[in-house]
Amino acid sequence: MTHGLAQRIRENIVLYGALAANLGIGVAKFVAAAITGSSSMLTEGVHSCVDSGNQILLLYGQHRAKRPPDAVHPFGYGRELYFWAFVVAILIFAVGAGVSVYEGYLHIVEPEELTDPLVNYIVLAIATVLEGSSWFLAMREFRASKGDAGWWQAIRRSKDPAGFIVLFEDSAALAGLVIAAIGVWASHAFADPRIDGIASIVIGLILGLVAVLLAREAKGLLIGERADPKVVETVRAIVAAHPAVSGVNHVRTIHTAPDAIFVAVSADFDDALTMGEGETLIETLEEQLRAAVPSLSSIYIRPEKRENAISDVAAYGMAG
Structure with a gap:
């Protein structure tokens, strides 16, 4: 065998x-x-x-x-x-x-x-x-x-x-x-x-x-079902804990397999960050998230102002 x-x-x-x-x-x-x-x-x-x-x-x-x-x-x-x-x-x-x-x-x-x-x-x-x-x-x-x-x-x-x-x-x-x-x-x-x-x-x-x-x-x-709420909270906490992140707007997840999760994060970055610094921050957050939750197979982090994120959520709800 x-x-x-x-x-x-x-x-x-x-x-x-x-x-x-x-x-x-x-x-x-x-x-x-x-x-x-x-x-x-x-x-x-x-x-x-x-x-x-x-x-x-x-x-x-x-x-x-x-x-x-x-x-x-x-x-x-x-x-x-x-x-x-x-x-x-x-x-x-x-x-x-x-x-x-x-x-x-x-x-x-x-x-x-x-x-x-x-x-x-x-x-x-x-x-x-x-x-x-x-x-x-x-x-x-x-x-x-x-x-x-x-x-x-x-x-x-x-x-x-x-x-x-x-x-x-x-x-x-x-x-x-x-x-x-x-x-x-x-x-x-x-x-x-x-x-x-x-x-x-x-x-x-x-x-x-x-x-x-x-x-x-x-x-x-x-x-399509979301990930366990503990996973969602872990993702939110890791992103929110970074000093250059002003706040986390939303965390959306879906299981693409029993042991694979796609996660999309909308976060409000510090306005003082340059484009290069923002890219570096996203890479750092992705590494931290994968280390904390190995089942995250795909990670998408979108820098977005809180007011824009709120409008997107409202539009999404009306469309649904």
Whole structure:
């Protein structure tokens, strides 16, 4: 194994772990569904296939996002990952949730004869162990990255969709396994195979809810979100601290990738500065900003009088 390959595996351990788990689980679920005729097991098999495809798409998106800037895309391709994250959300909704609800409906309308549920229980137990392992990896990585922020706040602020998508998927998968187990048990306990179909529909509704939440987050990233407020304040403080800067008018940021930020600063420079001194000041500020916030991939500092900046902001607001 080359150093580069080993590095990629370490960086994407959550995605590779989830992919391996879902591939194994998916095969086992389909076998169990074929033997027992369980609707919820078939639904869970489709769920695992969709999840596997999602992890492959996210890995592909990460690979494409690392391409260097060029003449057509001067800020790079980092936001392509956000596009594939949105595609993943659509797939979960259209394929995962859609097939689950449809299959459950068919099983209610035309219930199949019950068979020995032992195979289902064995597969569900194995799937729970594998999904739990993947969920543990995703939870550990996300906990390490969220810092002191709350869970939901960290998800809303996260600019790397791979981490929270896998966490959402694995959480939905574990919930689906519990519901599938209850459906299989209740179908046999009450001698009514339609209950298994109802369980399949419930799993589909959970997947639909997860898809809507993921689509909402992915859409925000795709449109463009500002950097963390702490980053904005750090940039403002560094620029404002320079003696030759009379004041900072505004700091605007946008993520061009999970680890790349474009920042535009409007600052009021001392009127006594010459053109050459202003250029030197801008270079100094850029060096200080990159040292303090390495994720600043592009920095634009514009010397501007405060009154002009206020008029620009007002015009921008009216145009919006």
